[in-house]
Amino acid sequence: xxxxxxxxxxxxxxxxxxxxxxxxxxxxxxxxxxxxxxxxxxxxxxxxxxxxxxxxxxxxxxxxxxxxxxxxxxxxxxxxxxxxxxxxxxxxxxxxxxxxxxxxxxxxxxxxxxxxxxxxxxxxxxxxxxxxxxxxxxxxxxxxxxxxxxxxxxxxxxxxxxxxxxxxxxxxxxxxxxxxxxxxxxxxxxxxxxxxxxxxxxxx
Amino acid sequence: xxxxxxxxxxxxxxxxxxxxxxxxxxxxxxxxxxxxxxxxxxxxxxxxxxxxxxxxxxxxxxxxxxxxxxxxxxxxxxxxxxxxxxxxxxxxxxxxxxxxxxxxxxxxxxxxxxxxxxxxxxxxxxxxxxxxxxxxxxxxxxxxxxxxxxxxxxxxxxxxxxxxxxxxxxxxxxxxxxxxxxxxxxxxxxxxxxxxxxxxxxxxxxxxxxxxxxxxxxxxxxxxxxxxxxxxxxxxxxxxxxxxxxxxxxxxxxxxxxxxxxxxxxxxxxxx
Numbered sequence: 001x002x003x004x005x006x007x008x009x010x011x012x013x014x015x016x017x018x019x020x021x022x023x024x025x026x027x028x029x030x031x032x033x034x035x036x037x038x039x040x041x042x043x044x045x046x047x048x049x050x051x052x053x054x055x056x057x058x059x060x061x062x063x064x065x066x067x068x069x070x071x072x073x074x075x076x077x078x079x080x081x082x083x084x085x086x087x088x089x090x091x092x093x094x095x096x097x098x099x100x101x102x103x104x105x106x107x108x109x110x111x112x113x114x115x116x117x118x119x120x121x122x123x124x125x126x127x128x129x130x131x132x133x134x135x136x137x138x139x140x141x142x143x144x145x146x147x148x149x150x151x152x153x154x155x156x157x158x159x160x161x162x163x164x165x166x167x168x169x170x171x172x173x174x175x176x177x178x179x180x181x182x183x184x185x186x187x188x189x190x191x192x193x194x195x196x197x198x199x200x201x202x203x204x
Numbered sequence: 205x206x207x208x209x210x211x212x213x214x215x216x217x218x219x220x221x222x223x224x225x226x227x228x229x230x231x232x233x234x235x236x237x238x239x240x241x242x243x244x245x246x247x248x249x250x251x252x253x254x255x256x257x258x259x260x261x262x263x264x265x266x267x268x269x270x271x272x273x274x275x276x277x278x279x280x281x282x283x284x285x286x287x288x289x290x291x292x293x294x295x296x297x298x299x300x301x302x303x304x305x306x307x308x309x310x311x312x313x314x315x316x317x318x319x320x321x322x323x324x325x326x327x328x329x330x331x332x333x334x335x336x337x338x339x340x341x342x343x344x345x346x347x348x349x350x351x352x353x354x355x356x357x358x359x360x361x362x363x364x365x366x367x368x369x370x371x372x373x374x375x376x377x378x379x380x381x382x383x384x385x386x387x388x389x390x391x392x393x394x395x396x397x398x399x400x401x402x403x404x405x406x407x408x409x410x411x412x413x414x415x416x417x418x419x420x421x422x423x424x425x426x427x428x429x430x431x432x433x434x435x436x437x438x439x440x441x442x443x444x445x446x447x448x449x450x451x452x453x454x455x456x457x458x459x460x461x462x463x464x465x466x467x468x469x470x471x472x473x474x475x476x
Contacts, residue, residue, distance in 0.1 A: 158210075
């Protein structure tokens with residue numbers, strides 16, 4: 001009996017009653033994944049895994065139960081959650097012995113004021129400047145760590161790019177509480193960075 | 205007194221987070237990440253809130269966990285939207301504890317946002333900050349030649365809708381030879397071009413590594429971006445030392461009506 005490839009499995013799932021649901025779910029994940037900056041390859045891998053799981057469930061007649069047929073969207077949702085967890089677990093195991101880091105990620109460019117985060121550091125790369133950059137990032141990390149526990153998660157979330165409104169909504173807090181903790185936390189951070197010689201004029 | 209802007213703080217923070225070498229032993233379990241991602245699972249007692257804040261503190265300071273959590277959040281939000289649209293109430297109510305009325309209202313709002321305004325105020329917002337800093341600079345043509353399909357051979361089985369933005373150059377699988385000299389590289393650029401589309405207000409240009417991590421991103425109003433080679437060499441050295449680097453690049457456009465369009469991903473190899 002010939003081996004069933006993932007492509008042929010996908011083909012069969014495409015012909016199943018779950019096709020439309022899975023396609024809609026995939027489109028939603030892609031749309032939302034954009035906001036979360038998920039890579040296309042991650043989303044593709046996840047969606048493909050969901051298809052294969054559904055195909056296998058269908059083959060083993062699990063999907064014929066009345067309960068599942070009456071709640072297909074929930075079944076896809078649960079399947080996707082399990083697939084995502086398994087994907088993360090597999091990657092964790094695979095990367096247990098590896099360093100999962102990049103030294104400089106993303107643009108260190110900033111808006112409007114014409115001065116970028118990179119400009120705070122160095123314009124060109126030399127071993128000395130790389131070391132200097134590394135030290136600055138270590139200082140930033142230490143400064144954030146020293147912010148009060150009550151303020152730090154909000155500050156981290158904001159610095160990761162989430163808006164104040166997103167943070168308040170996610171944490172279930174009032175806008176005033178979120179704003180208060182965030183502004184105090186950012187003020188703390190600026191002060192702690194200045195103490196470490198990191199300010200708008202550069203590195204002391 | 206002048207102080208570091210929020211954007212500068214964000215840049216410094218992202219840089220510091222991405223430098224941290226991950227020790228998975230110190231990271232939350234996948235179940236913890238799922239707990240944090242599932243909004244309806246949370247209660248409002250102080251113990252639960254403390255646990256959430258501790259988890260959140262770690263996740264927002266750990267690039268690996270943040271990526272994993274983001275995937276779970278995307279699945280969570282998409283799953284809830286799907287349930288809502290399908291009206292899967294029986295399982296939905298047993299699976300997801302929480303204030304159903306408020307929850308459904310939030311989901312409706314979320315579903316509406318995702319359909320109409322993908323450039324929401326989530327992490328992508330910081331893209332909008334990036335100016336077209338180098339756009340006016342002279343572009344020095346670098347040796348670009350095709351080396352075949354490369355990653356294009358592994359086209360995924362499933363795809364979403366068609367891509368509205370067509371990438372022009374560099375082409376799929378192209379090889380870009382970079383100068384050895386940093387001095388030369390500071391005045392050199394690699395030009396990325398794509399077809400402009402109607403009603404686009406901003407184009408977001410991004411370079412990713414093989415794991416989908418963002419190596420470079422910028423925003424521009426033009427249908428092109430000139431990547432400063434000096435900056436890129438710094439990135440390359442930090443990623444791969446003196447080795448060649450395979451990347452993918454793509455473009456997303458914000459449109460006047462608040463929606464967005466995107467290109468497919470295209471592979472590219474930078475060679476030293």
